[in-house]
Amino acid sequence: MTNELVLYFSVYGTAKIVAEEIAKQTGADIREIIPEIPYDGNRDHYSALLGVAQKEHDTDARPAIKEKLPIEEYDRIYIGYPIWVPGMAAHIRPYANWRRRQRYWKGCRWK
Ligand SMILES: Cc1cc2nc3c(=O)[nH]c(=O)nc-3n(C[C@H](O)[C@H](O)[C@H](O)COP(=O)(O)O)c2cc1C
Numbered sequence: 001m002t003n004e005l006v007l008y009f010s011v012y013g014t015a016k017i018v019a020e021e022i023a024k025q026t027g028a029d030i031r032e033i034i035p036e037i038p039y040d041g042n043r044d045h046y047s048a049l050l051g052v053a054q055k056e057h058d059t060d061a062r063p064a065i066k067e068k069l070p071i072e073e074y075d076r077i078y079i080g081y082p083i084w085v086p087g088m089a090a091h092i093r094p095y096a097n098w099r100r101r102q103r104y105w106k107g108c109r110w111k
Helices: 014-026 043-058 093-101
Strands: 004-008 029-032 076-080
16 A cells, blocks of 8 residues: 555546546545535536535534545545635545644645
């Protein structure tokens, strides 16, 4: 197992494509952050998704993910996610915050 991880969150599939390419080029492991309650990935329903994202942002929501990911095992983590207008998608925020909050991130290099 390599000591690098590509961690990504994607609804429409774009971040997934990029994450897979990075994993291919670096040889890193790759894991997806999968929400317990999936988002609607139908682009025709964009306005509804925007409403959900806005509500999660306003309430600083931390929605559950399907499985705990073994991020402690890695020295380097590449994180990929879509740009959402209200702010970082709720499911990726805990990972970004952990960077600041958790001691075990000390010494980790972030890309
Ligand atoms: C709720 C929502 C908000 C978005 N806000 C922005 C934005 O502010 N700026 C931007 O360039 N793209 C924005 N987008 C477009 C996404 O960043 C773009 O579709 C991205 O490729 C989606 O990544 P994914 O395919 O991995 O889900 C938004 C998309 C959604 C669903």
